[in-house]
Each structure stands twice: as structure tokens, then as C-alpha cells.
Amino acid sequence: MIVTFGAVGSVAYSASATADPFTVKANGGLNVRSGPGTSYRILGTLPTGSNIDSTGPSRDGWMPISYRGQEGWVSGAYLNAVGAGNTPSQAVPAERGTAYTTARLNVRTGASLSYRVVTVLDKGAKVSTTGVAANGYSQIVHADQLRWVATQYLSQTVPSTPQPAGDGLPAATGSATATAPLLIRTTSGSDFTSVATVPVGTVLQLTGVTENGRTQVIHQGALRWVTSQYLSGTASVPKPPTSALPATTGTKYATTALILRSSSADQFVNHGDAPRGAALQVTGRVENGRAEVIYQGNVRWVTAQYLADSAPAAPSFNLPGLTPNSRALLAAATQQFPEIRTIYGVRSDPIPDHPSGRALDFMTYTNKDVGDRLAAWAQANATELNIDYIIWDQRIWSVARQREGWRFMADRGSNTANHKDHVHITVKR
Incomplete structure (x- = not known):
């Protein structure tokens, strides 16, 4: 286990597994060679921290990779395995559940974007689920192999065409409760208009339709959409039967x-x-x-x-120079996300946000799930927290242009510059 400011990474499988992602841990970079040994010529180097994907089994301690359009080899001694994938010996379970895709969906060899895509399923495709989930992905059985798909694009019901608002609304298929303040959206896509925000605990009537990670609801006599992950009672992947739990001490x-x-x-x-x-x-x-x-x-x-034996104390941050709005954001975010242990505030920067005390950087490091949840929480609470804009994972979202949703940013050259290891939030004056 590698623990870094509360983020946890692991070597989940042995280096003999194929198509697993790795990161380079060699200080100063790692040579890529034309064959599995130091006698082969050097094709180039990979910097420390690079993400790579193996293309086959290791040989004599060397891992095959794709490098600039050709086969290359790197020493496995300088790699860290990451993520959740499948060992070659893992058996396909006999008992399975069923789910349906709500959009065209990538099928991957493991539970993260680092794993390769083996095929793409059409919207409405029926899949067999194993009940195993990791990192926002669900394990499925596809072509008699264990594969992974993004959980947010699975539903227990066959997706149907959204119906227009007004007379003749569909009958509600169930209800769910908001677990966070929720934006009520006009569409499931990035072209939405926000018509309201409902508080935690609001009970919403469901139509059974999900798209793009959002659930269709009936709100004030109209068909609307909300973010699925902030609804209770809408688990999208059924689990197969489990045996009785052991006694606890x-x-x-x-x-x-x-x-x-x-x-x-x-x-x-x-x-x-x-x-x-x-x-x-x-x-x-x-x-x-x-x-x-x-x-x-x-x-x-x-x-x-x-x-x-006892719960750890909530982290305390002393960040001088913050504005009242950024202090309120800091208090709310640290209460909601106690796992974030490093936060930066005022510092020198050509852009005035940090020097003025209006910006905070929440360091998530390698824990993308925490970053995703923090960014979604900040977006859902932007009005209450007087947020101006959010930058996360090389994307930006702003209140002024919220109709456009999350917008991609140009590559700035590093994980930190691209905001892949921290969530940046700037508040209004």
C-alpha cells in the first residue's frame, strides 16, 4: 500500500497479468528498449510518473508496451501496477445480474480509463453483471470474459426515448431521495438549463429513464433531469445472492x-x-x-x-488571507471531504485568484474518485457557496457559462498544470 496525503494506491495484481496499467516509478525516467533486456537499443525514455499500459505478458522481468507506434520494452522493476483488473486465472461467476446500457459504452479490461477498450456497446445493450464494482466501474461478463464498464451508464431497465413535458406525463416507476443539493435540469446533456435547486432530503418521482449519468424525474408537472449519483434508492447494478455475513466483534x-x-x-x-x-x-x-x-x-x-478504536479528528487548516467567501467554501468542503489532507490558498501567481484569497486548490493527487465527487459537489452547490468557476481534470466549469457544461482545456504540459491532481475552485468577490 502506498499512502500519500490520504490517497491510497495499490499493486492489485502481479506483473504477469496482461493489459494492466502501470506508472513509472524510476527517478529520472525509464529507458524504453527495442527488446526485453539491457542489450537492446534504447528507443527513448518515459518520465517518472508516466501512465503506460502493457500489451502482453512480461518476459524475463521486462514489460511490453506501445511506444510511439512501435513495440517497446521497459523493466518491470521500475513500474507500479495500479487499478483493478482481472488476473488470468479469475473464474467467470455462474450467478449474474442484468443491466442495460443507457449510452454507447466502452468495454474495458479493467476498472479505470487507463485500461484498453476491447469493444463499444450500443445504447440499450443487455449486459451480465457480476455484482463487483470498483472506482466507479462495474464488472460484467462479455464474450465469456470479465470486463468493466462505467457504472453511471448502466440501468436496471431498458432505456426508452424521453417523453416531452406537459400533458400525458409517464407514470412514475418509483421514487428516490436527494443525498445532496441537486440541480433540476431541462435535459440530460451539456445543453441544459437549470430551473431550480432542491435541498437534501427532497423526494423525487422517477420515470425509469437514465442518460449520460443523469436520471429523469417528474418535477412540478414537467420532465426534468438530475445527477444520478446524488439519488438514494437508484442502485443501477443488481448484485447476485451473497452468503450470510460472519459475526462481528x-x-x-x-x-x-x-x-x-x-x-x-x-x-x-x-x-x-x-x-x-x-x-x-x-x-x-x-x-x-x-x-x-x-x-x-x-x-x-x-x-x-x-x-x-476511535474516529480520527477532522483536519484543521490555517490558511491566512482568504476572503469570507473562500473561508466559507473551505469550511464546507473540509466537512464534506475529510479525506482531503492538503489544501492551498494564497500564493504568488500571475492570475489574481490565488493572490487575492479567492481561490483554493484541493489536492486529490492520484485519487480521481475524490476529485470527481468534490467537483460535482462544488458544481451542485455553486450558488450557495458563491462559486465563480471550477477547474478539474483538464476541464473548466463556470457559473457564467454553465449552459455549456464542462469545457475541455488545452494541454498545459503536466498533471498539476492540467489540474489532474487537484481541484481548483475560485469564488466570487
Whole structure:
């Protein structure tokens, strides 16, 4: 386990697995050679931190990759494996659930954008699910192989064509509760208009239609859309039956974000993270330095040394020079996301946002899930928090141009400059 300011990464599978993503950990960069050994000529170098994807099994400790349109080889000793993929020996389960795609959907070899795409499913395609989820992805069985798709584009019902607002509204198929302040949108796409914001706890009537990660609802006599991830009771992927849970002996608390593992072994399925401060029921079993726990109704394993008898204290940040609006944002964000341990405020910069105290940088480092959730939360609460604009993952969203949704930014040359390791939020004066 590698812990960096609350972000947790892991080597989930052995280097013999194919099509797994890696990052370069060699200081000063890593040579790419024409063959699996130091006697082969050097094709070029990869800088430290580069993301690469293996193209086949390793040979004599060397990993094949695609480099500038040709085959290259890098030493596996200088690579970190990341993400959740499939080991070659992992069996396809007999018991499966069913879901349908709500958009054209990439099918990947693992649970992140770093894994290669093997095919694209059409909207409305029926898929077999295993009940395993990780990093916002769901595991499916496709062509008798374990694959992964983005969970937000799966639904339990066959997607239908949205119906116009007004007379003849469809009958509600169920209801769900808002778990965060929710924008009520006119469409599911980026061309929406915000007609209202409903508070936490609002009960919304559902039509059973989902698109682009958003759920269609009936609001004040019209068909509208809300972000699916902030609704309770709309789990999109059914889980196959599970056996009875083991008895527990007490409660422990995560002192940092913890990977939820399928087993105590070094080879495991990554079921996502339990955030810092999460309460986990322990069974008393400890193997290989990992403790068996019950979390969200499932048996998981976590690194035992990061469990404590009491919940960790909320982080405290002393950032001088902030404006009243940015201080309010800091207080709200740290309460909502205690797993974020590093935040920057006033600093020298040619752009006046940071020097004026109107901007905060929330460092997420390698934890993209936290960045995605923080950016979505800030967008949903932009009015209440007097937010001007948000930059995250090489995209920008602003109140002034919110009808355009998230807009892509030009490549600035590094993860930090492209805002891939932190969420930047600027508030109004």
C-alpha cells in the first residue's frame, strides 16, 4: 500500500497479468528498449510518473508496451501496477445480474480509463453483471470474459426515448431521495438549463429513464433531469445472492482512505475505497497484515494498521488571507471531504485568484474518485457557496457559462498544470 496525503494506491495484481496499467516509478525516467533486456537499443525514455499500459505478458522481468507506434520494452522493476483488473486465472461467476446500457459504452479490461477498450456497446445493450464494482466501474461478463464498464451508464431497465413535458406525463416507476443539493435540469446533456435547486432530503418521482449519468424525474408537472449519483434508492447494478455475513466483534475506524479488498492475499479485486473516518465492523480475523471487516453489507479486507478504536479528528487548516467567501467554501468542503489532507490558498501567481484569497486548490493527487465527487459537489452547490468557476481534470466549469457544461482545456504540459491532481475552485468577490 502506498499512502500519500490520504490517497491510497495499490499493486492489485502481479506483473504477469496482461493489459494492466502501470506508472513509472524510476527517478529520472525509464529507458524504453527495442527488446526485453539491457542489450537492446534504447528507443527513448518515459518520465517518472508516466501512465503506460502493457500489451502482453512480461518476459524475463521486462514489460511490453506501445511506444510511439512501435513495440517497446521497459523493466518491470521500475513500474507500479495500479487499478483493478482481472488476473488470468479469475473464474467467470455462474450467478449474474442484468443491466442495460443507457449510452454507447466502452468495454474495458479493467476498472479505470487507463485500461484498453476491447469493444463499444450500443445504447440499450443487455449486459451480465457480476455484482463487483470498483472506482466507479462495474464488472460484467462479455464474450465469456470479465470486463468493466462505467457504472453511471448502466440501468436496471431498458432505456426508452424521453417523453416531452406537459400533458400525458409517464407514470412514475418509483421514487428516490436527494443525498445532496441537486440541480433540476431541462435535459440530460451539456445543453441544459437549470430551473431550480432542491435541498437534501427532497423526494423525487422517477420515470425509469437514465442518460449520460443523469436520471429523469417528474418535477412540478414537467420532465426534468438530475445527477444520478446524488439519488438514494437508484442502485443501477443488481448484485447476485451473497452468503450470510460472519459475526462481528466490534467497530474500528479508518485513519486514512482504505482499499476494500476481496481477500487478504496480495492478489485481490479492488472494490473501491472506504473514506477516512469510515466505521467498519471487524470480525476479529487478521491475515497477512489485513483485517476482515463488514462494510456496506459486504465482507472485505483492509490494511489492519490503518484501523483505530476511535474516529480520527477532522483536519484543521490555517490558511491566512482568504476572503469570507473562500473561508466559507473551505469550511464546507473540509466537512464534506475529510479525506482531503492538503489544501492551498494564497500564493504568488500571475492570475489574481490565488493572490487575492479567492481561490483554493484541493489536492486529490492520484485519487480521481475524490476529485470527481468534490467537483460535482462544488458544481451542485455553486450558488450557495458563491462559486465563480471550477477547474478539474483538464476541464473548466463556470457559473457564467454553465449552459455549456464542462469545457475541455488545452494541454498545459503536466498533471498539476492540467489540474489532474487537484481541484481548483475560485469564488466570487
